[in-house]
Amino acid sequence: MNAELEGATALVVGAASGIGRACAEAFAREGAAVVLADIRVQAVRALAEQITADGGRAAAVSCDVTSEEQVEAAVGTAVELFDRLDIAANIAGVQSEHRELADLPAEEFDRVMKINLYGAFFCTKHELRVMREQAPDASGSRGVIVNCSSQGGLRGIPTIGAYTASKHGVLGLTKSAALEYAARGIRVNAVCPGTCDTPMVAGAAADAPAHIRAIVDAIPVGRMGRAAEIAQTVVWLASPAAGFVVGQAIIADGGWSV
Template structure:
């Protein structure tokens, strides 16, 4: 695999599991040193082990992205360890509690928005501050296909992802002349722990989610990771402000 990120540093929030883990490994396989952040520590250190197996270096930093002090510490510690920050994948997010709009609690609304939207804004705030000093950088935010359309039963989640697409486009315009590109990925139904929580691993419920995909299967986290590393690479040098669907045709209909 070509080492397109050799001598570069990537940061992945929500990197202990699922799409975040796949992205951290994909960066490492292409030569990047990787800072992995999550509010839950992977006790088996699987992500870091896979980074090491790829011949790269990684660190884990525990971080609640909804907290200003945690996010500042995350960026400061990444730079203190590796000396720079070139690419960021702001993946950390939660689905919240499934309920229609009138039954969504204020607690669920506030927590979901705080992590999924405020958390990305806080991350970008400190990532951009460093990248402006560096004179370049790439940020990819993890939105969702439901950041482009509606979806019943997850009002706070849908709002957070719509907001994230808007934040991505706004920031992309603000820093386009500063050597910093900012994009979003919008995954469809990806087989992760989040989907397992939503479906309860019930085969019949899983089939309902699979049917949503014209490609007739759920996506794999690695497929989203490949889109992320492409957006961060020089191959995407003319791409900024884009919300890229990785959705098996979910939004095509």
């Protein structure tokens, strides 16, 4: 256990599966109380029960990240249950349909933006509102936010223009927030996962198998990432060990972007 996270409160948005679930489990193992937020409320309730049965502290809350009111309520619940909000990991996201940009319906672009970019905005906004008002902890931190971008936030990827645009946007949002709040004891960073063995990627592989196969074939380490590997990167970013890391896009993609 990392003693630096013992007693902290972590909110994980998008905790029902994949990287979000792995983050929730990792924070719980490190001694943090974890609030699990997701639109799939039955899944996060089951995970919260599992964490509690294993000796951790966890609670679940229903949250649709396209609704600012629901995001605000989820953040408020975390504070009500555990008194403060030390860590927020904003992981919720979706893949976009594989289409050439000229054939992409505006409705699909809107759908992806509302979840991936507006969702990150709503989460970051309301997490910052809590963190800027709370007293600093023993390390001087008022809070840490980790947003989930992607390898698609770093370079263009053909046929998933909506997803790529949304994840580039997450990085811009992260950098601006980091500069606004660094002097007030709040660190904001982003993790940029590569192609990982998650339900979202499995769905993309079913939709466009040649596209995913080409990306995996180009990963220098020769395999997809694991959700737990990304979660450990998020835990590190959230810990005092990364106290001098501000406004960064930390890449965990097996070398794909190199």
